[in-house]
Amino acid sequence: MKLNTPRWWYERDSRHARMMRLMLRPASWLWAAVTARRIARATPFDPGVRVVSIGNLTMGGSGKTPVAREVLRLLRASGTDAHALSRGYGGRLEGPVRVDPAAHSAADVGDEPLMLAQQAPAWIARDRAAGASAAAADGAQALVLDDAHQNTALKKTLSLVVVDGETRNDEWPFGDGAVFPSGPMREPLNAGLARADAVVILLPTDMETADPELVATFGDLPVFIARLTPDSPPPPGPLVGFAGIAKPWKVERSLIAAGADLRDFVPFPDHAELKPADLAFLDDRAALHDAALITTEKDWVRLPPDRRPHVTSWPVTARFEDEAGFAAFLAERAA
Numbered sequence: 001m002k003l004n005t006p007r008w009w010y011e012r013d014s015r016h017a018r019m020m021r022l023m024l025r026p027a028s029w030l031w032a033a034v035t036a037r038r039i040a041r042a043t044p045f046d047p048g049v050r051v052v053s054i055g056n057l058t059m060g061g062s063g064k065t066p067v068a069r070e071v072l073r074l075l076r077a078s079g080t081d082a083h084a085l086s087r088g089y090g091g092r093l094e095g096p097v098r099v100d101p102a103a104h105s106a107a108d109v110g111d112e113p114l115m116l117a118q119q120a121p122a123w124i125a126r127d128r129a130a131g132a133s134a135a136a137a138d139g140a141q142a143l144v145l146d147d148a149h150q151n152t153a154l155k156k157t158l159s160l161v162v163v164d165g166e167t168r169n170d171e172w173p174f175g176d177g178a179v180f181p182s183g184p185m186r187e188p189l190n191a192g193l194a195r196a197d198a199v200v201i202l203l204p205t206d207m208e209t210a211d212p213e214l215v216a217t218f219g220d221l222p223v224f225i226a227r228l229t230p231d232s233p234p235p236p237g238p239l240v241g242f243a244g245i246a247k248p249w250k251v252e253r254s255l256i257a258a259g260a261d262l263r264d265f266v267p268f269p270d271h272a273e274l275k276p277a278d279l280a281f282l283d284d285r286a287a288l289h290d291a292a293l294i295t296t297e298k299d300w301v302r303l304p305p306d307r308r309p310h311v312t313s314w315p316v317t318a319r320f321e322d323e324a325g326f327a328a329f330l331a332e333r334a335a
Helices: 015-040 064-077 111-116 128-137 189-194 212-216 248-257 276-288 297-302 323-333
Strands: 050-055 082-086 122-124 142-146 158-164 198-204 223-230 238-243 261-267 292-296 311-314 316-320
Touching: 050 064, 064 082, 064 111, 064 142, 064 158, 064 198, 064 223, 064 316, 064 323, 082 111, 082 128, 111 122, 111 142, 111 297, 122 128, 128 142, 198 248, 223 323, 238 248, 238 276, 248 261, 248 292, 261 276, 276 292, 292 297, 297 311, 316 323
Parallel strands: 050 142, 050 158, 082 122, 082 142, 158 198, 198 223, 238 261, 238 292, 292 311
Antiparallel strands: 223 316
C-alpha cells in the first residue's frame, strides 16, 4: 500500500482522530468481515518444509523486514538452510524467482526481498505456494515469510507478530483498536493474536523498556523484546534525510536520537519510486544546507545505481535483548 501512515491512526485521545474514526467505521466493518471470511475459508498448502511467518497486525511500519532478516540469520547460524520468501511487492516479476542482488533491481523484485537477499537466499512469488515449492526444490529446509500473518497460502510452523513498541506522546501501536481505514489494524486485535505463536516488540534504541500496559495486551503469548539498532553512527556534518516508508517520521526521530546533524527531512510515500524531479528536489535541499543526503537501506536500494554513491545508506538491525532465549525458542519451534 503506497501511503504514509496517518499519524491520527495512533492517537487515542485527539478529537480529530475520534471524528475520522467515526466517519470511516462502516468501511472498517466491511474490511474486517472480508478479511475474516478469507482467512476462515483458506486451505493452506504444506510445502514439506518448516515455515516461519513474520507479520504484524497493523498497516505497515512495524519493522517486519529487520526481524525477518534476524530470524534468517539465527536459523542459518543454527545450521538450518533457511530461505526468505516474499510476495515481492513493488516489483514487476511474478516469480517464482530467486533474487540475485547482482542482477535484479528493486523494480524487478521489490525493495524488501532485495535487502533480504543480501544475507540469505530469497525468493519472490505472487503465488506463495509455487514460491515455497521452488525454494524447497532448491534445498530450503525452512522458509521465512515476510509480511504473512494475514496471508493463508502456506501452512505455518511458527507465526511471529511484530509490534512497534513506541508508546510515547500518547501514540499507541494499535491506536484505539480500529480496523482499516478508520484505524491501523489489519484485523481485530484478538483475531490476529489468536493465530500468533509469539510476539516481538520492536523498540527504538532510546526507549528503555516496553510499556507494561502494552506487554499485558498479549496475555499468555511469549513476548520477546528487540531493538532497531543502527549498524553505524550517522556520518558527521550537516545531513538532509529522506525516507519512503510507512512511518517516515520514525527515521527522522532515529537519526536525531543517534546524534545526526539533521538540517532537513523529506518524507515520501511507502515504497515510492523516486522520479528525476524528486531527486532534483533532494539535491536542492542538500545544496541549500550544504549537507549530504542520508536515507534508509530500503530506500537506498530503490535509488538508480548512479545515484547511490552520492547518498549514505543508514542500515538498522533488529537485535533481541535475550538473543539466546529467542534462538532457543526458534530451535524448539522451527529449526
